[in-house]
Amino acid sequence: MQTRDVELGHFAAPEAGAPPGIVLIHDVWGLGDHSRDLARRLADAGFGALALDLYRREGEVKIGDPGAWMRALSDPQVIADVQAGIDFLAREAPTAGRPVGVTGVCMGGMYALLAACTCRGLAAAVPFYGMLSYEHGLLHAEGGLDRERKPRQPLDAVADLRCPLLAFFGAEDAFIPAADIAVLNERLGATAQPSDVVVYPGAGHAFLNDTRPEAYRPEVARDAWGRMLAFFREHLR
Numbered sequence: 452m453q454t455r456d457v458e459l460g461h462f463a464a465p466e467a468g469a470p471p472g473i474v475l476i477h478d479v480w481g482l483g484d485h486s487r488d489l490a491r492r493l494a495d496a497g498f499g500a501l502a503l504d505l506y507r508r509e510g511e512v513k514i515g516d517p518g519a520w521m522r523a524l525s526d527p528q529v530i531a532d533v534q535a536g537i538d539f540l541a542r543e544a545p546t547a548g549r550p551v552g553v554t555g556v557c558m559g560g561m562y563a564l565l566a567a568c569t570c571r572g573l574a575a576a577v578p579f580y581g582m583l584s585y586e587h588g589l590l591h592a593e594g595g596l597d598r599e600r601k602p603r604q605p606l607d608a609v610a611d612l613r614c615p616l617l618a619f620f621g622a623e624d625a626f627i628p629a630a631d632i633a634v635l636n637e638r639l640g641a642t643a644q645p646s647d648v649v650v651y652p653g654a655g656h657a658f659l660n661d662t663r664p665e666a667y668r669p670e671v672a673r674d675a676w677g678r679m680l681a682f683f684r685e686h687l688r
Contacts, residue, residue, distance in 0.1 A: 452494050459536055460507070463490040464499035464545055471574075471687035472540030474533055475502040476555030476562045478657075479517045482506070485662050489556075496680050498687075499546035501536050505529055518589035521558055521582075525600045526565060533566040541572055550574035550687040552614075554679065555581065556659060560618075561605055567616055568608035575686035577617045577679045580624055580656055581605065583631040606631065609638040616646040617682045619675045621654030621668075649678065 454463045460482055464470055473493055477486040482504040493500035505524075506512050514520045533553065540546040552575040555563035560581025567576035582590055585604035590596070616639065620632055632650060639646040651658065651674075657666035659675060 452491065454491065454494070457501070457539070458507075459501060459532070459539055460504040461487050461490055461502040462500070463487075463494035463502075465494055465497055467545075468497075469545050469547075469549055470494075470497055470499045471549040471683070472499045472501065472537075472546035472551040473683065473687075474536040474540065474551065474553045474566075475500050476529075476533065476553070476559030476566075477502065477505065478555075478557035478559055478660075479514065479521055481512060483662075485556075485660055486559075489659075492676075498683065499540060499549075501540055503532055503536050505532055522590060522592055522596060523600070526562075526602060527599075529562050530566055530569050533562060534570045534572075537570055537572045552576060552683050552687050555579065557581065557657060564605045564616070564618070565608055567614050568605075568611040570613070573614045575615050575617075575683055577619070577682060579619045579659055579675070580621060580627060581618075582626060583635055584628075588628070589626055606634055606638065609635065610642065612639070612642045612644045612646070615644055615682075615686050617679065618646070618648045619679075620648070620650045621656060621658050621671070622650050622652045623655040626656050649675070651675070 486502045490500040490502040553563045554577040556579045560578035563578040651671045654668045654671045658668040659672045661667045
């Protein structure tokens, strides 16, 4: 395996060959050990993975209130970073010229969905437990959100879905109501893209994150990871 830090984040790929590319978007806590490990696992599975660092322009990052932090982020800037990651994988060896997908966890799952509805050059998207609504929950603000920073919520973007989508959620996720997932399913059904939404009973938020024992669900994580790899192998050919 080859790994290196690049301007946009951390890149991992198989030692040889021309693998398809995957942009990986981290959770609210930034490009940490979990995201780097996921990138290396994707490389082990035969993909070239770019784990973005969305906070690379910041100084010292201290997140006291994750909801307030996410509400203050500029969605257009994040999507521009994802587009830069797609473009990087499309032009740089060893992924140059190969199809590119996107995945992400938590906040990164939300942005993976938004990217699938916005960005050029994506062949598949797999968001993990990404927040869907700005009307309630962590992303809700009593006085309303800054429309320049938050022009449209993920559920409203779904009508513009540009690539096949596989989305994962936990049935016990305190941040993503079942009603939001039902709306997602309904709106995905009205698009021309193939899609599948998987909801795991007994799992909550961050079920993929093995650095958080209280949230990690090993059996669910293994199943979701395997489904994701199969999905990417089908669509990134």
